[in-house]
Amino acid sequence: MGTLVRMENVTKVFPGVKALDNISFDIQAGEVHVLLGENGAGKSTLMKILSGVYQPTSGKIVLKGNEFSKLTPKEAQENGISIIYQELSVINEISIQENLFVGRIPTHKRFNIPVVDYDYMQKKATEVLDKVGVKRNVQTFVEDISISEKQQVEIAKALVADADVIVMDEPTTSLTTSETEHLFKIIRQLKAEGKGIVYISHKMKEIKEIGDRVTVLKDGTYVGTRHVKDVDEDDLVKMMVGREIKGTYHHPTITDFSREKVLFEVKNISRKDQRVKNVSFQLHQGEILGFAGLVGSGRSELMNAIFGAEPKSSGAIYLDGKKIEIRSPYEAIKHGLAMVTENRRETGFLDNFDIKQNMSIVEYIKNTVLQGTTGLVKNKWEVDNAHTFVENLKVKCRDIHQNITELSGGNQQKVILGKWLAANSHFIIFDEPTKGIDVGSKSEIYVLMRKLAQEGKGVLVVSSELPELLSVCDTIAVFREGQINGIFGVNEATEEIIVKSSTGQIEKRGEKNE
Amino acid sequence: MNKKAHVEKMSFNMIWQKYGTLGIFILLVLVLTALKPESILNLQSIPQILNQSSVNILLALGEFFAILIAGIDLSVGSVAALVGMIVAKMMVAGVPVLLALFLGVVFGGIFGFMNGFLVNRTGLHPFIITLGTQAIFRGVTLIISGARSVFGFPVEFITTISSRIAGVPVAVIIAVVVAIILAFFTKKTKVGRNIYALGGNKEAAWYSGVNVKLHTLLVFIISGICSSIAGIVLIGRVGAAEPAAATGFETYAIAASIIGGTSFFGGKGKISGVFVGGLIIGIINYGMTVLTVPSSYQQIVMGSLIIISVTIDRFVATKK
Numbered sequence: 077m078g079t080l081v082r083m084e085n086v087t088k089v090f091p092g093v094k095a096l097d098n099i100s101f102d103i104q105a106g107e108v109h110v111l112l113g114e115n116g117a118g119k120s121t122l123m124k125i126l127s128g129v130y131q132p133t134s135g136k137i138v139l140k141g142n143e144f145s146k147l148t149p150k151e152a153q154e155n156g157i158s159i160i161y162q163e164l165s166v167i168n169e170i171s172i173q174e175n176l177f178v179g180r181i182p183t184h185k186r187f188n189i190p191v192v193d194y195d196y197m198q199k200k201a202t203e204v205l206d207k208v209g210v211k212r213n214v215q216t217f218v219e220d221i222s223i224s225e226k227q228q229v230e231i232a233k234a235l236v237a238d239a240d241v242i243v244m245d246e247p248t249t250s251l252t253t254s255e256t257e258h259l260f261k262i263i264r265q266l267k268a269e270g271k272g273i274v275y276i277s278h279k280m281k282e283i284k285e286i287g288d289r290v291t292v293l294k295d296g297t298y299v300g301t302r303h304v305k306d307v308d309e310d311d312l313v314k315m316m317v318g319r320e321i322k323g324t325y326h327h328p329t330i331t332d333f334s335r336e337k338v339l340f341e342v343k344n345i346s347r348k349d350q351r352v353k354n355v356s357f358q359l360h361q362g363e364i365l366g367f368a369g370l371v372g373s374g375r376s377e378l379m380n381a382i383f384g385a386e387p388k389s390s391g392a393i394y395l396d397g398k399k400i401e402i403r404s405p406y407e408a409i410k411h412g413l414a415m416v417t418e419n420r421r422e423t424g425f426l427d428n429f430d431i432k433q434n435m436s437i438v439e440y441i442k443n444t445v446l447q448g449t450t451g452l453v454k455n456k457w458e459v460d461n462a463h464t465f466v467e468n469l470k471v472k473c474r475d476i477h478q479n480i481t482e483l484s485g486g487n488q489q490k491v492i493l494g495k496w497l498a499a500n501s502h503f504i505i506f507d508e509p510t511k512g513i514d515v516g517s518k519s520e521i522y523v524l525m526r527k528l529a530q531e532g533k534g535v536l537v538v539s540s541e542l543p544e545l546l547s548v549c550d551t552i553a554v555f556r557e558g559q560i561n562g563i564f565g566v567n568e569a570t571e572e573i574i575v576k577s578s579t580g581q582i583e584k585r586g587e588k589n590e
Numbered sequence: 591m592n593k594k595a596h597v598e599k600m601s602f603n604m605i606w607q608k609y610g611t612l613g614i615f616i617l618l619v620l621v622l623t624a625l626k627p628e629s630i631l632n633l634q635s636i637p638q639i640l641n642q643s644s645v646n647i648l649l650a651l652g653e654f655f656a657i658l659i660a661g662i663d664l665s666v667g668s669v670a671a672l673v674g675m676i677v678a679k680m681m682v683a684g685v686p687v688l689l690a691l692f693l694g695v696v697f698g699g700i701f702g703f704m705n706g707f708l709v710n711r712t713g714l715h716p717f718i719i720t721l722g723t724q725a726i727f728r729g730v731t732l733i734i735s736g737a738r739s740v741f742g743f744p745v746e747f748i749t750t751i752s753s754r755i756a757g758v759p760v761a762v763i764i765a766v767v768v769a770i771i772l773a774f775f776t777k778k779t780k781v782g783r784n785i786y787a788l789g790g791n792k793e794a795a796w797y798s799g800v801n802v803k804l805h806t807l808l809v810f811i812i813s814g815i816c817s818s819i820a821g822i823v824l825i826g827r828v829g830a831a832e833p834a835a836a837t838g839f840e841t842y843a844i845a846a847s848i849i850g851g852t853s854f855f856g857g858k859g860k861i862s863g864v865f866v867g868g869l870i871i872g873i874i875n876y877g878m879t880v881l882t883v884p885s886s887y888q889q890i891v892m893g894s895l896i897i898i899s900v901t902i903d904r905f906v907a908t909k910k
Contacts, residue, residue: 383797385796385797404799404801405796405797405798405799406799406800406801408799409798409799415797417797422791422793422794423793423794423796423797424794424797425791425794426787426790426791426794426795426798426857427790427791427857428786428789428790428791428856428857428858429786429787429790433783437783437784437787437795437798437799437800438798438799440780440783440784441780441784441798441799441800442799444780447801447804448780448781448784448799448800448801449780449781449784449801449804449805449808450780450781451779451780452778452779452780453777453778453779453780453782453783495798
């Protein structure tokens with residue numbers, strides 16, 4: 077086995093920040109090298125240097141024995157580097173086969189004029205699709221395939237490009253358990269063919285399952301490289317955060333909430349698009365209610381309908397026993413609801429606002445009339461408010477005037493939490509609250525959720541990470557095809573039961589609270 | 591690449607963002623002074639430049655809001671012409687001047703409302719909607735005027751608009767007052783903040799409680815009102831309402847907003863920048879007039895300026 081890539085003493089300085097400090101990293105043929113670190117540790121920066129997106133400030137990169145002081149994206153590609161980003165870069169509007177050959181369309185001569193060689197494209201595309209296990213016609217438009225298939229198409233694209241090194245940036249974020257299994261199968265196959273895989277992930281379980289070696293970065297510095305078989309989860313967490321914390325947040329006590337006051341109730345909510353069908357549930361004082369289910373089972377759609385962000389066709393919502401009318405997020409906010417959305421960038425924060433402005437907008441709108449159009453901004457309050465929540469939530473930032481886009485994912489999420497807490501929300505929906513967030517911030521968010529519930533606030537959590545639901549929630553509702561397929565107390569729920577319920581292997585059980 | 595070079599480059603971007611507009615303005619003044627000193631260095635020139643800029647500034651102030659929400663308003667020139675014509679007709683028909691002016695502004699608001707309503711209802715980009723309405727408003731202007739100029743306004747109207755207070759033309763005072771009100775609106779009011787939020791990220795603003803449609807409507811109403819004030823100032827200065835008045839002025843308004851630092855991608859920009867942007871348009875027009883450049887060339891310069899400033903904006907925006 078040979079070394080495919082060697083990065084030596086790579087340093088990258090951005091104005092005011094040393095993003096990478098003297099990092100060395102190598103990739104061997106036939107291995108899965110996991111790159112681990114909290115958000116902002118420098119993983120993405122290192123990989124962007126490898127793919128030629130960024131130029132290192134100092135250091136060198138050795139590819140196939142050739143030394144480079146910096147790479148262009150083209151050089152990286154020509155030397156067999158291929159990156160699959162978390163936000164996939166497939167083009168929806170063209171077919172799978174065209175996606176596979178973007179930038180390298182094969183041609184042959186017809187009447188001495190080079191024209192696209194569709195026969196070759198189709199043959200090669202069919203071959204690689206087969207290899208990665210996508211059972212689709214190569215002419216299918218990419219917009220018509222699922223997220224996991226898109227990811228497989230990305231891998232196929234790397235194969236068409238004849239990549240030796242494939243970097244996967246948190247590839248399982250949007251995948252279900254069975255899709256993840258399938259991905260691992262492909263990775264093992266690539267390993268066997270002598271490709272090198274760089275696998276960026278926060279999920280400890282996956283690292284143990286698929287990784288050969290693991291390199292940990294922390295705040296742009298190199299912590300160490302280990303063989304995965306020599307370390308356990310707690311060792312890795314310790315390396316990442318540089319302090320001893322419990323691997324996961326532990327559930328405090330198991331309480332029976334059924335005799336507590338009903339804080340929030342939803343009756344027979346449906347949506348016109350049939351993504352949510354006749355859903356009812358109750359949330360008791362002090363209880364954290366989780367929603368499990370496959371991606372696309374309708375959980376986010378339910379939350380959006382409750383919050384008024386998307387229309388519901390029927391159903392009633394009760395808060396503290398009173399029926400409330402919610403037709404828009406504005407009305408939801410007026411009633412004290414909050415929603416930490418799944419996609420921070422698209423629906424969470426405002427990228428043209430700094431930290432303090434992001435943290436004040438909801439409070440401003442909540443305390444106005446006429447749809448948020450009355451009243452003046454309060455400069456002093458804005459600053460004080462931001463200081464309070466930056467401190468309470470331990471947001472790592474230069475100051476409260478910093479633009480939110482410059483923060484890491486975990487810190488952005490904390491700012492979003494701050495904006496809802498600043499508005500004194502008393503019913504908070506968390507939709508995938510820890511997606512793409514480092515371990516440290518994760519456990520802080522779990523602790524915060526429990527604290528909110530204990531303060532008498534309502535907490536709903538949608539998550540695709542079962543350990544997260546099992547450690548945070550008191551009750552777990554399993555969603556399947558737009559309906560609640562079962563409600564389990566945390567004492568009776570296990571990963572196995574939830575998976576079976578969400579895939580329909582367990583039939584609908586007598587729903588609690590009806 | 592070393593660290594120092596990078597830092598310097600960054601600070602160039604920051605300086606550009608902060609003072610770029612002002613820099614262009616000063617540069618233009620210097621160029622004009624060098625080419626034709628007597629055109630700048632006399633007591634009359636500055637009030638004259640300001641006076642000529644006032645209509646552009648007023649139109650640009652309204653356009654600013656449309657661009658701030660990542661939209662555009664192509665109808666500002668047509669609305670100015672139509673409102674000017676309506677006010678002119680009313681005054682000539684004997685409606686009291688103040689009432690006519692007030693109704694003119696109300697009409698401006700209504701025309702803006704129509705733009706906003708159509709944008710909300712159809713979900714189409716404001717470009718399409720206002721491309722349509724600018725032709726419609728222009729057509730209505732031609733119909734109600736019979737394609738003829740209207741003049742013979744009450745004397746007090748003409749003298750007021752073209753008079754000076756402490757040496758400052760009234761038209762300029764109107765533009766400054768509108769700009770101050772709007773600066774307060776954008777900086778200090780919640781609704782102003784919401785419009786920035788909407789421009790930065792429509793979806794995230796919606797989830798934060800911003801009523802997207804209402805704020806879109808407000809933006810176009812503001813644009814309509816600014817255009818109507820521009821239309822009134824225009825007929826006062828010219829002394830007549832012409833059916834083809836302010837044709838192509840949307841180009842100037844867009845140019846002034848963009849040169850004034852408003853991001854074409856929404857969510858970023860300042861009233862003070864737009865004001866200076868309007869002055870830049872004014873000084874280019876003035877400069878070319880005193881240098882006896884044919885007016886057709888002014889169009890070429892304006893078009894080039896839009897392209898150059900958006901290019902710089904894009905360059906700075908993606909430099910993060």
